[in-house]
Amino acid sequence: MSPNDPLVIDAFVRALESHVGIALTPDKRYLLQSRLTPLARSNSLENWPDLLQLLYGRPVGPLHWQAFEALITHETSFFRDPFHFEQLRLKVFPELIARRRRTRRLRLWCAGVSTGQEAYSLAMLLRENFPELLDWDVRILGTDIAASVLARARQGLFSAAEVSRGLSSARLAATFTATKNNHYSINSASLPPVSFETLNLIADWPDLGRFDLVLMRNVLIYFKAERRTQILSKVHARLAEDGGYLMLGASESILNDKLFRTLVLPRGVLFTNLIA
Numbered sequence: 700m701s702p703n704d705p706l707v708i709d710a711f712v713r714a715l716e717s718h719v720g721i722a723l724t725p726d727k728r729y730l731l732q733s734r735l736t737p738l739a740r741s742n743s744l745e746n747w748p749d750l751l752q753l754l755y756g757r758p759v760g761p762l763h764w765q766a767f768e769a770l771i772t773h774e775t776s777f778f779r780d781p782f783h784f785e786q787l788r789l790k791v792f793p794e795l796i797a798r799r800r801r802t803r804r805l806r807l808w809c810a811g812v813s814t815g816q817e818a819y820s821l822a823m824l825l826r827e828n829f830p831e832l833l834d835w836d837v838r839i840l841g842t843d844i845a846a847s848v849l850a851r852a853r854q855g856l857f858s859a860a861e862v863s864r865g866l867s868s869a870r871l872a873a874t875f876t877a878t879k880n881n882h883y884s885i886n887s888a889s890l891p892p893v894s895f896e897t898l899n900l901i902a903d904w905p906d907l908g909r910f911d912l913v914l915m916r917n918v919l920i921y922f923k924a925e926r927r928t929q930i931l932s933k934v935h936a937r938l939a940e941d942g943g944y945l946m947l948g949a950s951e952s953i954l955n956d957k958l959f960r961t962l963v964l965p966r967g968v969l970f971t972n973l974i975a
C-alpha cells in the first residue's frame with residue numbers, strides 16, 4: 700500500500716475526530732504536511748505519509764497522540780477579543796455578584812484554556828474591578844485536552860512576545876515579574892485562585908460541580924455540528940441552575956437554542972442557560 704494512500708489518510712483523520720473531536724475537513728488537510736513533518740522526522744521517518752503509514756491499523760497509542768497534538772491549534776492571548784472582557788466587566792460579573800451576594804461563591808470555567816492566558820485574564824479582570832470579591836470563595840478552573848499546554852499554564856511563565864499580546868504595560872507591571880531570558884512570571888498569589896486540569900471535552904467529564912460562567916471560546920469551531928450540540932448540552936447541565944452564562948468565541952454561535960437564551964450585547968454575544 701502506498702504511504703499516500705487515501706485510506707491511510709482517512710483512517711488517521713477519522714481517529715483524530717473520534718479521539719479529539721477535531722474534524723479535519725478536506726480544505727484543512729494541507730495541515731497534515733506542515734504539522735506532521737517535524738514529528739515524522741523526529742521519529743527517523745522520511746516524511747509525514749510514512750508516519751501515517753506507521754500508525755495505520757495500530758491501536759491508538761502514544762505516537763498517535765503525539766500526532767493528534769501536532770494537529771491541535773493552541774492559539775491564544777491575554778484578553779483575547781477585548782470586547783468579551785468588557786461585557787464580562789460591565790454586565791456579567793455585576794449581575795453574578797449581585798446574585799451570589801448571599802453565598803459569596805463564584806465558580807468560573809475556561810474550557811479549552813490552552814496555555815492559560817484566558818483564565819489569568821479573568822483573574823486579573825476580577826481583581827482590578829471587583830475588590831468586594833477579595834473575601835469571597837472565587838475559583839477559576841482552566842481545562843484542556845493537551846497536557847503540554849496545561850503544564851505551561853500551571854507554570855505561569857510567558858515570553859516577551861506572549862505578554863506583548865493583549866497586556867497593557869500597567870497590567871504587566873502590576874501582575875508579572877521579569878525573569879531570566881526575557882520571560883515574565885505571573886504573580887498568581889495576588890489573584891483569585893486559578894487551577895488547571897486535563898479534560899477531553901468529547902470524553903466523559905468528571906464531576907466538576909456547577910459553574911456561574913463558562914468560557915468555551917475558539918474550541919468548538921474545529922468540531923462537527925453533532926459534537927458541538929452534544930458538548931453544549933453537557934455544558935448546559937454544568938451551569939448554575941438559577942442562571943449561569945456561557946460565552947463562546949467571537950465567530951461561534953449556539954446551535955441548541957432550546958437550552959440557551961441568547962443575550963445580544965453591543966459587541967459580542969453571551970448565552971444563559973435560562974429559557975426566555
Ligand SMILES: C[S@@+](CC[C@H](N)C(=O)[O-])C[C@H]1O[C@@H](n2cnc3c(N)ncnc32)[C@H](O)[C@@H]1O
Nearest residue numbers: 719773774775811813843844845899900916917
Ligand atoms: C484555539 S485554542 C483556544 C484557547 C482559548 N480558549 C482562547 O480562545 O484563546 C483551543 C484549545 O482547545 C483545546 N482543545 C481542542 N480539542 C479539545 C478537546 N476535545 N477537549 C478539550 N480541549 C480541547 C486545544 O488543546 C486548544 O488549547
